[in-house]
Amino acid sequence: MQNSLTLTNEVVQQYLQEGKPYVVRIKMPENEIISFNDMIHHEVSFESNLVDDKVLLKADGMPTYHLAVVVDDYLMKISHAFRGEEWLSSAPVHILLWKYLFGLENMPQWAHLPLILGPNGKLSKRDGAKYGFPVYAMNWTDPRSEEFTEGFKEKGFLPEAFINLLAMLGWNGGTEQELFSMEELIAQFSIERVHKSGAKFDYEKAKWFNHEWIKKSTTEALYPLVKNLFETKNVNTKNEDYFKTVIGLVKERCTLVSDFYEQSVYFFEAPQTLDVEAVKPKWNENKQSFFEILCTQLTELKAWDVIEIENCFKNLATEKSIKPGELQLPMRIMLVGGKFGPAVFEIAHLIGKEETLNRIQSALTKINN
RNA sequence: GCCGCGUUGGUCAAGAGGUUAAGACGCCUCCCUUUCACGGAGGAAUCACGGGUUCGAGUCCCGUACGUGGUACCA
Numbered sequence: 001m002q003n004s005l006t007l008t009n010e011v012v013q014q015y016l017q018e019g020k021p022y023v024v025r026i027k028m029p030e031n032e033i034i035s036f037n038d039m040i041h042h043e044v045s046f047e048s049n050l051v052d053d054k055v056l057l058k059a060d061g062m063p064t065y066h067l068a069v070v071v072d073d074y075l076m077k078i079s080h081a082f083r084g085e086e087w088l089s090s091a092p093v094h095i096l097l098w099k100y101l102f103g104l105e106n107m108p109q110w111a112h113l114p115l116i117l118g119p120n121g122k123l124s125k126r127d128g129a130k131y132g133f134p135v136y137a138m139n140w141t142d143p144r145s146e147e148f149t150e151g152f153k154e155k156g157f158l159p160e161a162f163i164n165l166l167a168m169l170g171w172n173g174g175t176e177q178e179l180f181s182m183e184e185l186i187a188q189f190s191i192e193r194v195h196k197s198g199a200k201f202d203y204e205k206a207k208w209f210n211h212e213w214i215k216k217s218t219t220e221a222l223y224p225l226v227k228n229l230f231e232t233k234n235v236n237t238k239n240e241d242y243f244k245t246v247i248g249l250v251k252e253r254c255t256l257v258s259d260f261y262e263q264s265v266y267f268f269e270a271p272q273t274l275d276v277e278a279v280k281p282k283w284n285e286n287k288q289s290f291f292e293i294l295c296t297q298l299t300e301l302k303a304w305d306v307i308e309i310e311n312c313f314k315n316l317a318t319e320k321s322i323k324p325g326e327l328q329l330p331m332r333i334m335l336v337g338g339k340f341g342p343a344v345f346e347i348a349h350l351i352g353k354e355e356t357l358n359r360i361q362s363a364l365t366k367i368n369n
Numbered sequence: 370g371c372c373g374c375g376u377u378g379g380u381c382a383a384g385a386g387g388u389u390a391a392g393a394c395g396c397c398u399c400c401c402u403u404u405c406a407c408g409g410a411g412g413a414a415u416c417a418c419g420g421g422u423u424c425g426a427g428u429c430c431c432g433u434a435c436g437u438g439g440u441a442c443c444a
Contacts, residue, residue: 023442041374050372050440058442065444089373089439112374115437119380122437168393172382176392195382197375198437205381205394215407253406263405278404325403332404340405 024057026066026093026100034092039080039111039191046092054093066090070097073108081108085198088112111191114170115198123201133203137162156256157206158225161213165206169199179212211255219248226260233261235268242267245350249342263341267350270359271337276367278339279330283367290320290327291334291364295357304353310345334363 004012005027015022028048035045056067063071073081091110098107116123118131126142128135128149138151152162160181167185168178171194180188214222223240226247230237237243250263265271297312313331317324332344335356341347348356 025442044373046373052440055442060442062442064442068444084438085374086438087444091373114375117437168381174383176383178381178393195375199382200380202380202394208394250406323403328403336404338404342405343402344404 021059023055023059025053025055026096028053028096034095036091036095036110038088038091039109040114040194041088041112041196044088044091048092051092054090056097066093066097070094070101074098074102074106078108080111082111082113085112085115111194114195116166116169117198117200119200122198131203133201133206156258157210158213158217158257160217161206161210164213165209168209169201170195179209179216207255214254214257215252217251219244219251222247222251222257222260225257229257229261230268233265235265237268242350249346249350253340266336266341267347270355270362271335273337274363274366275333275338279333279367282326283330286320286322287327287330288364288368290316290322291330291360293320295360298353298357301353304349306345306349309348313345330367331360334360 003025007015028051030049032048033045034048034051035043038044054066055064057063069081072078091112095104095107098104118124118127123131123135125135128140129147134150134152134155134157136149136151138153139149140151141148153159163182163185164180167180167189171189173180173188174193223244227237227243246264246267247260250260253263254260294313294316297316298309301308301312313327314324317327328344329339332339332341332347335344335347335351351359
């Protein structure tokens with residue numbers, strides 16, 4: 001190896017004058033134990049003989065990270081340095097740099113945080129797309145590979161949920177509480193309870209956090225997000241009050257913000273497709289006639305409210321000797337398109353008399369085809 | 370390979386020598402609901418392995434295995 005340690009002083013001076021490119025390294029001491037106190041790992045030690053003489057200044061004169069952090073932290077009077085555990089191995093280099101340059105007494109407190117792991121080991125940002133879940137907070141296109149990765153935000157995660165799920169990966173308050181707001185985290189966080197080992201990321205649990213936060217969120221807070229979602233889908237969302245009522249009605253069924261679309265489009269537009277297969281097998285003339293009569297009776301209904309609609313429906317069912325339950329599913333398919341959503345009569349009430357009648361009639365023709 | 374760090378159900382985890390080893394996610398069963406979801410009740414599943422120390426070990430020590438990070442004139 002050729003360096004100033006193996007070359008004679010004369011040769012070194014000569015090379016310097018010739019302008020030969022060179023780097024500056026840190027010279028590790030021999031037979032020393034470099035140990036320090038990490039806030040998370042506590043006492044950590046390394047044998048100096050096994051640590052490399054890292055490059056501090058590159059041949060082009062630029063400092064490497066090792067030199068840069070130490071100088072930077074000193075200049076910024078950093079008291080606590082938090083970084084990922086991947087830096088633990090190079091900590092002895094930084095410790096020595098502090099000792100040589102600015103004094104150990106000025107060195108910040110170290111905390112090496114546990115890593116977040118993917119399903120098969122370390123979570124690699126480069127592999128973002130293949131996991132089937134986001135790895136970036138927001139949409140990201142790699143400038144080199146031009147590979148696009150959808151972010152948590154765009155996927156439909158609430159910022160509150162994202163912060164919450166991240167906080168619970170590597171830290172635990174020691175209580176049964178799992179749902180924390182930023183304020184609660186700030187109040188309850190303690191470095192002593194940060195874990196030492198990395199945690200595997202579980203997308204199912206991440207979605208659970210989001211679901212919980214959607215349920216916790218007020219309609220008021222959800223409104224701008226959902227409104228934005230519907231705007232991108234070009235759906236006319238009618239008036240604000242109506243929209244908010246809908247949000248309140250379906251939010252407990254939404255895991256991701258994007259779920260609001262399919263969970264509530266039918267409040268604004270008639271369903272494109274109907275799950276007629278759910279109805280056809282048990283369809284008969286009696287039911288056909290029930291819905292035909294229902295239409296005329298609903299047309300004559302004085303007040304269009306939930307109770308009135310329900311009474312009308314049930315009375316006619318009794319008259320026809322059909323169990324109301326057997327008719328509710330078809331009714332739901334007609335109004336919603338599928339087997340989901342809030343109470344049927346609530347839906348009928350909200351979308352209005354005219355729309356309800358239209359949907360029943362158009363569904364009737366589809367079922368008979 | 371070498372060095373560091375770590376190891377409680379599938380996953381996140383509580384636990385700081387003596388517990389029937391919390392809780393959550395997911396899964397399954399049931400109740401509620403003649404939809405889906407919410408909610409409620411219950412179930413299956415665990416201390417990596419081997420040695421010590423101790424009256425007693427998930428908890429302390431050693432070894433092995435495994436995982437993870439580092440081992441770049443990247444950060």
